[in-house]
Amino acid sequence: MQLTNTVNVGSELSGIIKSVEVNYNSAVKVGQVLARLDTSKLEAQLAQAKASLESAKAKLLQTQATVSETRAKLIQYQKVRELSNGKVPSQSEMDSAEAAFERAKADAASAQASIAQAQAAVQAYETDMSKSVIRSPINGIVLSRNVEPGQTVAAALQAPVLFTLAEDLKKMELHVNVDEADIGKIQEGQRASFTVSAYPNRTFDALITQARYASTVTSGVVTYETVLKVDNADLSLRPGMTATADITVQKVENAILIPSAALRFSPSAIDNAKESGGGSLVSRLLPRPPKPTAKQPTATPDKKGQQQVWIFENGNISPVPITTGASNGGLTEIVAGDLKPGMDVVVDVIMGGR
Numbered sequence: 001m002q003l004t005n006t007v008n009v010g011s012e013l014s015g016i017i018k019s020v021e022v023n024y025n026s027a028v029k030v031g032q033v034l035a036r037l038d039t040s041k042l043e044a045q046l047a048q049a050k051a052s053l054e055s056a057k058a059k060l061l062q063t064q065a066t067v068s069e070t071r072a073k074l075i076q077y078q079k080v081r082e083l084s085n086g087k088v089p090s091q092s093e094m095d096s097a098e099a100a101f102e103r104a105k106a107d108a109a110s111a112q113a114s115i116a117q118a119q120a121a122v123q124a125y126e127t128d129m130s131k132s133v134i135r136s137p138i139n140g141i142v143l144s145r146n147v148e149p150g151q152t153v154a155a156a157l158q159a160p161v162l163f164t165l166a167e168d169l170k171k172m173e174l175h176v177n178v179d180e181a182d183i184g185k186i187q188e189g190q191r192a193s194f195t196v197s198a199y200p201n202r203t204f205d206a207l208i209t210q211a212r213y214a215s216t217v218t219s220g221v222v223t224y225e226t227v228l229k230v231d232n233a234d235l236s237l238r239p240g241m242t243a244t245a246d247i248t249v250q251k252v253e254n255a256i257l258i259p260s261a262a263l264r265f266s267p268s269a270i271d272n273a274k275e276s277g278g279g280s281l282v283s284r285l286l287p288r289p290p291k292p293t294a295k296q297p298t299a300t301p302d303k304k305g306q307q308q309v310w311i312f313e314n315g316n317i318s319p320v321p322i323t324t325g326a327s328n329g330g331l332t333e334i335v336a337g338d339l340k341p342g343m344d345v346v347v348d349v350i351m352g353g354r
Contacts, residue, residue, distance in 0.1 A: 001174055001196070001241040005167040007138055010159030012131050013037060017151045022163070024145055028136040034163055035147060037132040046125040053118035060111035067108050070101040140165040143239070172230045172237055174206055176245045177216065177223035185249040186211045192228055194245035199236065206230050208247065252326050256334040260327060261347040262309045267317065309339065310346040317346055
């Protein structure tokens with residue numbers, strides 16, 4: 001017995017569990033807090049990142065002031081050079097002023113980039129802070145809880161599973177293994193029934209939703225996994241229960257049924273029973289040569305589905321030809337023949353001695 005949808009909830013962060021807010025079988029909603037990590041280290045890292053951001057902003061203000069200063073100096077040099085007809089300042093001084101202005105602009109751009117980098121670091125730590133609170137992604141029930149307060153969570157290679165949630169216990173699936181001899185009769189939409197050990201006197205209904213093509217070999221037996229949809233509105237069934245299912249592949253109504261053993265009976269069984277169980281005590285103890293017996297007609301079918309059974313009437317047995325239909329192994333349907341309801345069919349012979 002399996003759930004239709006389960007979700008494993010883990011943690012992307014490593015740390016110490018500060019508190020656990022839910023327990024087994026707790027009903028949870030989307031966004032509800034399941035557990036909290038200790039955030040002392042994250043808070044310090046976030047404060048450091050915010051300080052770096054403020055430093056980067058101050059650096060930008062400083063570089064912007066330098067840009068303004070070098071621009072003003074360059075403009076002044078250009079005016080003086082224009083008024084002096086290019087005599088002063090010298091060309092080297094002009095080149096130095098222009099280079100200083102360009103360096104100031106580059107420093108301002110670098111400071112701007114540093115601000116963006118610091119902002120990204122702050123956002124990353126704020127994201128980690130939000131992830132330190134483990135929340136439920138679905139509406140459901142807590143199936144398992146694998147963490148306790150004070151426990152260290154290590155999320156180095158993969159996220160550890162802290163909780164397992166079931167989305168809806170009222171809808172479950174039954175996975176059954178169908179033998180290769182019967183899988184050809186299985187189709188989606190067929191009805192089925194099953195029982196579990198917890199409720200021996202109760203039968204549950206199910207519906208086939210999938211017959212998978214992948215095979216499983218166990219001790220040389222080939223089976224195919226078949227999925228059945230189960231309504232668990234009263235929450236009687238639980239995940240992991242072992243069930244035995246009966247799948248209805250054909251339904252026959254108002255049919256004449258006979259025991260399948262009647263199809264295997266042969267009148268020669270009467271002679272064999274007489275030889276083994278009849279006669280006196282001496283005849284049963286001393287060996288004797290076998291008696292020749294007349295060949296009796298058998299129940300070998302002459303055509304598909306056509307056989308014969310033996311009925312007991314007026315102290316004698318006589319054959320009746322029939323045409324068989326569906327069978328469940330124990331009983332066989334009679335679709336044609338002279339066999340009527342209420343007739344006694346012979347399935348075996350028991351001879352008593354004196």
